[in-house]
Amino acid sequence: MSSAEIRHHQESVTINASTDSIYDLVSDITRTGEWSPVCTRCWWEDDVTAGQVGAWFTGRNELPHRTWETRSQVVAAERGREFAWVVGGDRVRWGYTLAPAGTGTTLTESWDFLPGGIALFEQKFGDDAPAQIADRTRQALDGIPRTLAAIKRIAESGTSDDRS
Numbered sequence: 448m449s450s451a452e453i454r455h456h457q458e459s460v461t462i463n464a465s466t467d468s469i470y471d472l473v474s475d476i477t478r479t480g481e482w483s484p485v486c487t488r489c490w491w492e493d494d495v496t497a498g499q500v501g502a503w504f505t506g507r508n509e510l511p512h513r514t515w516e517t518r519s520q521v522v523a524a525e526r527g528r529e530f531a532w533v534v535g536g537d538r539v540r541w542g543y544t545l546a547p548a549g550t551g552t553t554l555t556e557s558w559d560f561l562p563g564g565i566a567l568f569e570q571k572f573g574d575d576a577p578a579q580i581a582d583r584t585r586q587a588l589d590g591i592p593r594t595l596a597a598i599k600r601i602a603e604s605g606t607s608d609d610r611s
Contacts, residue, residue: 454560454584459553460595464602466527466545466552472555472602473501473543474530476504482597484590485510500524504532539583556588556595 462469472478475498476489489506491497497504508514523531523542531542531552540559546551560583568583569576 454565454580455558456584456587457555457557458591458595459542459555460599461548461551461553462599463551466547469545469552469554469598469602470527470530470543473598474498474524474526476506476532479506481601482594484593485586487581512538531557533561535564535567537561538567539564554595554598556589556591560584560587 451557465570476491480487485508486506487509489504492503492505496502498521500521500523502524503520506517506518506519508517517534519529519532519534519541520536521532522540523529527545529542529544531540533540538561540557540561542557544555545558546555547553560580565576565580571581
């Protein structure tokens with residue numbers, strides 16, 4: 448597999464809530480554990496810059512066979528339009544884009560396995576890199592619709608401002 452290859456996937460859901468309220472929900476990374484099937488918890492490195500482009504946060508991820516933490520940097524933070532971050536500086540880009548849809552919002556979650564991530568996997572896993580990359584790709588493909596469904600449920604339940 449070429450390190451220049453980029454993997455990409457995205458899916459959308461329409462939510463009966465405003466773009467600003469959905470943005471406020473998904474950009475609060477401390478709530479990620481409420482909707483992510485893998486990331487159980489996130490925290491900002493510096494509360495002063497929290498939610499702004501350039502801010503760093505750490506995420507704790509758990510699967511039955513392993514637990515790990517990642518460090519990510521916010522690369523887009525435009526209220527009501529887009530919130531995105533890159534894991535490890537150059538490995539994976541995750542993001543949400545928002546667009547008005549009648550009285551609601553179309554929320555799109557996207558995932559890009561970047562060349563830096565692919566190169567890291569090739570270096571770290573050698574001949575097993577394609578299988579490891581395929582595994583991470585399956586996790587994204589399975590996780591995105593589950594994440595979107597949970598965000599929709601939370602936003603439409605009227606608890607988007609409550610802490611669970």
